[in-house]
Amino acid sequence: MHTFFAPDLAGSTYTLPEDESKHAVRVLRLGIGDAVELLDGRGGRYAAAVADANPKRCQLHITYHATVAPRPYFTHVAVAPTKNLDRMEWFVEKAVEVGVERISFLRCARSERRELKLERMEKIAISALKQSGQTWLPQLDELTDYATFVAAVLPETTFIAHLAEGERTALAQVAGAGSGCCVLIGPEGDFTPQEIALAREKGIRPVTLGASRLRTETAALAVVFTAQIMRDK
Known part of the structure; x- marks a missing residue:
């Protein structure tokens, strides 16, 4: 599964930046319904599916979210x-x-x-x-x-x-x-x-x-x- 970094993710949808959108659609050939993973760098791990395979603004729909606690050390x-x-x-x-x-x-x-x-x-x-x-x-x-x-x-x-x-x-x-x-x-x-x-x-x-x-x-x-x-x- 392909992973993308989404530091400003909030809500049930997320739109990839233009460079990432182009990579997802033109290089990785992701289409509507394809599953991806998102990481926000703050402990959040998200499962998502492509909702709009636009190479300039690829939109993802969040299907699952889990938060990993910071390490105690x-x-x-x-x-x-x-x-x-x-x-x-x-x-x-x-x-x-x-x-x-x-x-x-x-x-x-x-x-x-x-x-x-x-x-x-x-x-x-x-x-x-x-x-x-x-x-x-x-x-x-x-x-x-x-x-x-x-x-x-x-x-x-x-x-x-x-x-x-x-x-x-x-x-x-x-x-x-x-x-x-x-x-x-x-x-x-x-x-x-x-x-x-x-x-x-x-x-x-x-x-x-x-x-x-x-x-x-x-x-x-x-x-x-x-x-x-x-x-x-």
Whole structure:
């Protein structure tokens, strides 16, 4: 069954945007009576049937609606985007497929990417939502300076994954505790000593993701996987 994203769905009918209408009618060859699925990104899953197969405004009739409650455990990854944007797009896609509630993008001292177009990331997240059947679209935050971000988080549920020497707790030991966690992942050159010190001053605890030295996007996805495993135990 074909799935469409309908963030503004309300009532018993829904009209697809023109680009989606054209895709549904001209590419997918959907006709009157054909069944489709709609996701609103807010927990809503809808069954619908094509009522008007117009390639400019394909109208759907809602036949069933169910709401999936948000997960009780909140996973938030704050990551410095890589210079190669394809790698960050890959992370967003896979993180949404696995299940993540929020992704923030950090501008760090060693960041090679200083700007980011969030619109492209949002499109990838929506595509991953439809592909995976997830019902909650994660919140995606604009690129934010590291110091500004750190000042606004709750230190008791925030952790920093870095490669500097010192005692660190395995993420698996803390990821499943409480109602959720936020984990900071640095750029390809890691966080600077000053950034690590700032996190420590704010009460943010260091964690390790294992013995391997991971790429930025791999480390960020490892956080999502670890949180998913621990909260499902």
